Amino acid sequence: MSHSTYNSLWSEAHEELSCLLPQELPEEPIRPERDRVVFFQRIATFYVRYVQIFRHLEEAYDQSVHPQKRRVIRQVLDSVMGRVLELKNEMVEKEFSEYHYMDDVIQDLKLTPEDLEIPIPRYFIRERNKVLQDRERMFAAILNQMDVMEKSGPPVMRMLTLERTIKVIQVAERARQGRLRAKFMREIHRDSERQKRADIETVSSDQAAVCIQKVWRGFMQRKITKRLREEEMIFLGMALDPKLSYPSQTELIAQNNKALRRTRQEEHEDDYQKSIGSVVHQLREVEGSEMKETMKDQIRQWFIECRDATGSFPDYPEEEDGGSALIFAEKTPEELAEELAAKEEEDANKNPKGKEDTKEKAKKGKIEDEEEEPGLKMLPSACLPDLERSHKTYSEVWKNRNESKNFSQRHELELIKEDKRKEIEVEIRKQVDELMRQELANWKLAVDKEKSGKVKGAAKVQKRRRQKAQRGRRRTKILQQIGSQAVHEKSPLVKTILLVGPSGVGKKMLVHAICQETGANLFDLSPLNVAKKYPGRNGLQMMLHLVFKVARLMQPSVIWIGDAEKMFYRKVPKEEKELDPKRLKKDLPKILKSIRGEDCVLIVGTTSDPHSADLKSLCKFYNKIILIPRPDYASRYVMWKELIKKNGGEVTGDLDLSSLAKISDGYTQGHMVQVVRSILTERRIQQFPKRPLTASEFVSPLARIDPVFQEEEEALKNWYAKTPLGKKRIKAASGKEGDEEPPKTGGKAGKKKGKK
Structure with a gap:
């Protein structure tokens, strides 16, 4: 696609933002909403619209080659991503669920469910490509060094026991006998076939021709009928055209163009960085000295005007207050002197009275909060101010900019000069301020003696x-x-996540997907992995210190805790007491507090048996718990199709995927992968031209696997209902959300009442 296509995507995103921002930042405060359903509908609408903006901006940022435009798009893109996360967090808090159904919003906005999918920004990996490559080389060198150390040890001689030797000989002998028996049976079968051919009675040529015609006409008619049925299904939209199953020439050209645009991005970025250096050097050489002298003359003139107006030289503004930048504001010397004096008085008058004033203000604030109208309000946003600022930059600089002469979309020198001139002016102002402070001190010494x-x-x-x-x-x-x-930094902070679900639903796969899509390092702190490693109290503290230190240095990082329930066992089973699965229970929550908002470190736990853990401790450690159910019919249909193709199979009309998806109800994704791999062997793949794949072949392997029974799924749902979010959802559904729990009586007060 051309430059104008991605410019239009950028423009459409800002047009939508210009409609959204007045609704999010109204001039008059919005009254609280009493109806929770209406309020959630409003948030969901904002969420869906921001997702559409995010999709446009992500595509534009990935394919734009103009380096200055990409920086502006990146600022808006980061702010929109942060706002999407804020709205998602607000939807969870208002609906008390991690899953949301927004069919009404999709219908109102005339969108499809596919439009709700959030693509992972491609710059997560692309812009860290060099760092990831260096990390891979470092890991490879470490692993090679470890292999060398392991190989350098003395060779271990493995002695076969008598039982093992007998078993090997028996296997070899049985295989030899089986090959001989197969050879004899092949010869017997060949002799019987010869005998049958000799016994066949001879027929006339007419009868043979009629027989051949019947078979041929039946074959051709079945072939024509099958083709007509397939064409009808394609016409009705119930089957995919075989031509569309492979990328067309146009798609291949588009993919190549995208790759070329990414290469051009790097070239334009290099030119842009070189131009920045040359422009900065040129501005310093040509305009730097002139700026310096102009500032000095203006400041000296200000000294004289203040002396004439107030009778004494003024105090020079401090660097924290802005330095000489305050002097060039549109104010008279008397007003500026009054402002500086007022600031000094405020700093000096920090007395108890001020504390009393703050207390009074706090009381007033509490009273106002109490008098506020009850209802639901939007939470304050940390991303909306940046989003508004970035949108303003686009409107003022890029919206109506004429780029007819910049066909190749290279950087613009005038914009670089405008930006760098301000930076150089700030640098020179600091130098001038130091000189003029000293000069002002000398003037005061000379005049006032x-x-x-x-x-x-x-x-x-x-x-x-x-x-x-x-x-x-x-x-x-x-x-x-x-x-x-x-x-x-600005989105809601999530330090820990617990993924709960039956075995095989893809919890571990999600952990690896997070690492793959973000380029994160994976650390395994599962109880079974750390068992008997770094023994003792000091060893445990050293292990956690090393893991979290490396995780911070090489962030983003994901710390995975498999079988997370073992760390919070209510009662440790006898067979696991030697492994000490609860050894991380005390120290890991303590070190978790050291993770700050700027640290890109996430702890992810996975469990399929949360009932054996202490619920209170588990919920206290994991601040977000997500229940992953087994796949529904639509998910199973898609998964069967994709798994069969991925493992070398072919999906033809003989394979009824709909029936296969129905009979596999109750089975997880892991079960489906296991069944597909057991069926699609090399021998079976070679037989596809003569014997296509059918749904009946999957029945027997599925029957040998135990599915996820309804009792197990209900038990997980009942457990989730006891979590903090599950309790809130039950209260909201029963209409008891606003009810407060009665105060617990006990302790000294209870005893006193009892005595009375």
Whole structure:
């Protein structure tokens, strides 16, 4: 596709934003909504519309080649992603469920269920490609070193026992006898076939011709009927055209064009970075000295005007207040002097009265909160201000920009100059401020002739500046250590997730999918994996310290805890006491508190038996619990089709996928993978031209596997109803959401009442 296509996607996204932002940030506050259904409908509509904006922006960012446009799109894209996460979190809190049904919203907006799918941004991996490659090389070197160390040990001689030797000989002998028996049976079968051919009676040529015609006409008619049936199904839209099952030439060309655009992105980015360096050097050389002298003249003029107006030289504004930038505001010297004096008075008058004022304000705020109208309100957003700012940048700079001469979509020098001129002006202003502060001090010393006092004051000022500079350096170091994305910092923080579901529904696959799509490292802290490793209290603390330290240094990271119920056993089984599955129960929650908002570290637990764990401890550690059910009919239909194709099979008209999806009700994705792999052997794949695949072949392997019975699924649902979110959902369904629990009586108060 062309540049205009992705520009139009960007433009459409901002047009939708221009309609959404006034609704999200109205001039007058919105009254609280009493009806929970209406309120959820409003949030769901916002969510779906933001998802559509996100899809447009993600496609535009992935394929745009203009480096300056990509930076603006990225800012909007991050803000929209953050807003989607905020709305999702709000939907969970208002509906008390991780799953939502938005059929009404889809119908109102004239969308399809496919439009609700959130694509994983491709820049997650592409922009970290070099880091991921370096990490792979480092891991490969470590693994090779470990293999060398293992191989360097003395060779281990494995001695066969007498029983094992006899068994090997028996297997070999039985195989030899089987081959001989097969050879004899083949010869007997061949002799019988020869005998049958000799016994066949001779027929006339007419009878033979009629027999051949019957067979041929029947074959041709069946072939024609089958083709007509397939054409009818394709015409009705109930079957896919075989031509569309393979990518067409047009699709291949489009894929190649996308790859070429990504290559062009890198070229334009390199040119852009080189141009930034040359523009900055040019501005410093050409305009830097002129800026410096202009600022000095303006500041000196301000000194003289203040001296004439107030009778004394002013105090120079501190760097934290903006420095000389305050001088160039549209204010008279008297107003500026009054402002500086007012600030000094505010800093000096930090007394108990101020505390009393704050207390009074807090009381007033509480009273106002109590008097607020009851109902449901939208939670405050951390992403909407950035989103509004980015939308404003687009409207002012890019919306009506004429790019008729920039056909190749390279960077624009004027925009670079505008941005870098401001940065250079800030740098030069800091240098000028240092010089002019000293010059102002000299002027005061020369005019007022109070050298001793002023020298001490100047020394104090310099000391304060050094302390502030040191604080600034510390802040910059802290900011440099933060490597997380803006979306992660502003979206609702989720440290731990627990995936609950029957065995085989894909819990572990989801963990690997998270790592694959985000380029994250995977750490395995499952009880069985850490058993008998790093023994003792100190060893356990060292292991957790190393894991979390490496996870932070090489973030994003995912820490997986398989069989998460073992860590919170109510009663440890006898056969697992030696493994000590509860050894992480005390130390892991403590170290979890050290994970901050800027750390891209996620702990994911998986369990298929949550009933054996202490519910209170489990829910306290995992702040988000997601119940994964077994697949429904539509999911099974799609999965059978994709699994058969993935394992080398062919889906033809002889294979009734609908019946296969119905008879596999109760089976999980893991069961389906197991069955497909057992059927689609190399021998069976070679027989496809003569014997197509049928649904009856899957019945016998499925019958040998125990499905997920309804009792097990109901038990998981009942367990989930006891979790915090499940309890809230039950209360909301029964209409007792606002009811407060009666205060518990007991302790000293209860005893006193009992005595009375």
